[in-house]
Amino acid sequence: MKESMSYKIFKTCNAVFLLCIVFITLYPFLNVVAQSFSSEAYINSGKVNLIPKGFNIDTYKTVVKDNMFWTNYKNTVVYTLVGTAISMFLSTIFAYALSKKRLMGRKFLTMFAVFTMFFNGGLIPNYVLINSLGFSNSMWALVIPGAISIYNMLIMKSFFENMPEELEEAAAIDGLSTYGILFRIILPLSKAVMATMVLFYAVGHWNSWFPAFLYLDQKEKFPVTIYLRNMIAAATGGTSAGATSADNLTQISANIKSVTMVLTILPILTIYPFVQKYFVSGIMLGSVKG
Incomplete structure (x- = not known):
């Protein structure tokens, strides 16, 4: 036409x-x-x-020549992979359970979860709790306390609620258990929302620095965000372990923030194109119901 x-x-x-x-x-x-x-x-x-x-590229040279940078970078990759896996597992089973109207106490559990979005114990009680659990100065202090994002869980819950009940009934007739239905029927049909949640959790773990600042004491266990934060503080404060001259230090202090932003966001930019096609559909499908 x-x-x-x-x-x-x-x-x-x-x-x-x-x-x-x-x-x-x-x-x-x-x-x-x-x-x-x-x-x-x-x-x-x-x-x-x-x-x-x-x-x-003096700042880039200073950063990449430091062995501690690569150690901390490896830590960040490990923390992100482990944290995302734990978060996805817990959020998925929690959201799937809450999506079932037959679940006893469903409304109470949902309201209890939503309550935690607005209220928490506070910084000092959380710090005392982490120490009493023996998580201090370990990876678990970073990946366990915030393992479930209630916002992400509610999106997954809404998505699961929109799945046809006939699929689960047919699978149950064929002899599948509840976990069999979830892992063999529901999750393969939920690639959009699952990819979206993986992206959300991975970005959150990758950019996280404050829990590590609180709970980690050894430099060898720092994530790369703490390394780059310390480098900014050292450069702007007038000292830097990586700088070998006053001119080099001046250059580092001038563009250290830009360099750290590029180094931090680069892996996420690499991953994002592979999950972008699921991003919009995952959010929209999960927001049909409240």
Whole structure:
């Protein structure tokens, strides 16, 4: 069919509008990347926009040459994988149980879970609890206390509630147990919401630094976020273990924030394209019911 003039104008305006949104969204990130490769003089004078000026990689060299950086980076990968696996397992079985209307005490458990979104024990009681459980200075202090995100669990619960009950009834007639139905029928049909939740949990664990700051004492167990935080503090404070000269230290202090942002977000940017196609559908399908 031949397109009308008004429809062509609409498509043109829509394309221009979306391109503007893309530019507004990408500009801050591209600016940060450009600053991470620019020299100290251009950064301090505010002349760096989208293209690096005075190309310089001293800060990158300082960071990647430090063995502690790679140790902490490995720790972050381990914490993210283990934490995401634990969070997905607990959230899935909790959400699936709450999605069943036949569950005794279902409303109470749901309200109890929602209550924890608004109230918690506080920093000091949490710290005392972690120490009393023997989790202090271990990975479990980072992955266990916040293992379940109630927001994510509620999205999964709504998604499971929208699954046809006939599927489970047919599987039960064929002899599958409750766990068999969940792992062999429900989860294979829930790839969209599962991929979305994996992304949410992985990003949360990857960017987390405050629990590690509280509960970890040994540098060898720090995640990379703590390493980069300490490097920012050292550079802005005037000392740095990686800097070998005053000029090098000045360069590091000028663009350390940009470098740390790039190094932190790079793995997430690598993973995101593989789960992006599930992202919107997972959120929309899980938000049909409250």
